[in-house]
Amino acid sequence: MQQSDAILQTRGLTVYYGSKQAVSDITLDVARHRITAIIGPSGCGKSTLLRCFNRMNDLIPKSRITGQVLFEGRDLYSPTVDPTEIRYQIGMVFQRPNPFPKSIFDNVAFGPRINGFRGDLAELVESSLARAALWAEVKDRLTSSALALSGGQQQRLCIARALAVQPQVILMDEPCSSLDPIATLAIEDLMRELSADYSIVIVTHNMQQAARVSDYTTFLMGIENRGGQIIEYGETRLIFTNPKDERTEAYITGRFG
Amino acid sequence: MAAASPDFRRRMTRRQWEGRAFHGLCLLAVAVALAMLVLLLVYLARQGLTRVSWEFITSFPSRDPDQAGIKAALLGSIYVVAIAAVVAFTLGVSAAIYLEEYAVRNWRSRIIQVNITNLAGVPSIVYGILGLEIFVRTLGLGRSVLAGGLTMALLVLPIIIIAAQEAIRAVPPSLREGAYALGATRWQAIWHLVLPQAMPGILTGVILAVSRALGETAPLIVMGALTFVPFAPDGPLSRFTVLPIQIFNWTSRPQAGFHEAAAAGIIVLLALLLTMNAAAIVLRNKFQRRPEG
Secondary structure: OOOEEEEEEEEEEEEEOOOOEEEEEOOOOOOEEEEEEOOOOOOOHHHHHHHHHHHHHHHHOOEEEEEEEOOOOOOOOOOOOEEEEEEEEEEEOOOOOOOOEEEEHHHHHHHHOOOOOOOOOHHHHHHHHHHHOOHHOOOOOOOOEHHOOOOHHHHHHHHHHHHHHOOEEEEEEEEOOOHHHHHHHHHHHHHHOOOOOOEEEEEOHHHHHHHHOOOOOEEEEOOOOOOEEEEEEEEEEHHHOOOOOHHHHHHHOOOOO | OOOHHHHHHHHHHHHHHHOOOOOHHHHHHHHHHHHHHHHHHHHHHHHHHHHOOOOHOOOOOOOOOOOOHHHHHHHHHHHHHHHHHHHHHHHHHHHHHHHHHOOOOOOHHHHHHHHHHHHHOOOHHHHHHHHHHHHHOOOOOOOOOHHHHHHHHHHHHHHHHHHHHHHHHHHOOOHHHHHHHHHOOOHHHHHHHHHHHHHHHHHHHHHHHHHHHHOOOHHHOOOOOOOOOOOOOOOOOOEEOOOHHHHHHOOOOOHHHHHHHHHHHHHHHHHHHHHHHHHHHHHHHHHHHHHOO
């Protein structure tokens, strides 16, 4: 991959929690306007890696990193970078839908408001909800509580909330793991649509999901005492049809994990 | 299904009997507590209800038991509790936010935590001595209603801190993460999400604190509240008395008329307590109901 095609890059990234390595020596390029999946067995550091891209790991006491994470070529962990500014450009959707206990409208408006958005908030909320394929379902009850929505709707609301701050990248941490198959399908369709305008990184332990939605796949696996490492990285169709590493093959064919 | 063995049936009967006995014991405990309360209320009502009147509430104390009123004490109590609630709420919630959201968890924060918990158990008279020394003497506030309110604020501060900490801790971390992921600063996450969510729990602490402050007598006696006050507090530096002191004073008089006045005073005190708690509960329910919280 050419450097200009990569929106996010890691260079020799190692993350420590205390003295324990969570992932080690990760060098990875995330392609612009593509969906990159991170797969691997439980505890291999998928989420840890994902959370380096918007510095959410900063919130965990005793976590530290070595190596580099570059966003548009700029070091995210340089002392001059403010993590809140990063999170404004790199949105995140979590494993369990976490709508705020506010109205649907206020959920989507939260990000723009705290960032001092000036402009037509109602229009921004509508377009964000529309992009998240939720507008039709909620347009008549924008003022009712977001907690009354179904799980799948809540997750799409969380996506709309992330879109409302107009990020360039959306990180998704197992966004469908608490949803039923139909809601999962809706989110996957949505991801395909969003990839036209956003670069998406998704962590999933569902290999079919990775195969269905992603353009590129990274297979991560925990190596004893050293945390997760990249075993294989490449175009999704190649990884799933013609894996080069036998561990990748063993994992995707369901022999472990 | 095979019939249960006689052994099993015997044990089953025994278990069911134990269950009923336990249920009965718990019921008895509730009944005893309720009976005491009813007894107290009946006793008070019989002694003092006839004395409760608008006149009683709006009159100053007097040497004549039939003319004695509680205006000064009632106003003094309201002043003291209001000052204590506002000061303790502000300080307590801020301290709780610091301890839960900002402080790094290490041995130092643990020592602070243990000490706050211990402070809640310090005898109230010690706070009176502290108030006397700090507010009355060092800060030169005199034996004023302000000094009394501040002393009470110190007294209830640990209650509010602990309640607020628990309420803040109960806010799911996923909400904070959601806010941070949208580029919120720590302060914005606290102000827009954590505090509104924690507010019902915090207000429960305030209810407890207000009830405590309203009933406390010892610290105010130590710091020099008066027992005979024929004037309403006219400002923060005015001298004052409070309901429990007034009631205590009347009960120690020999005349039966003062005992009636004391009972009436207790009824007013209870009514004030209920009013303040009701206000806090209404406020709390408002926070809980609001969907946009």
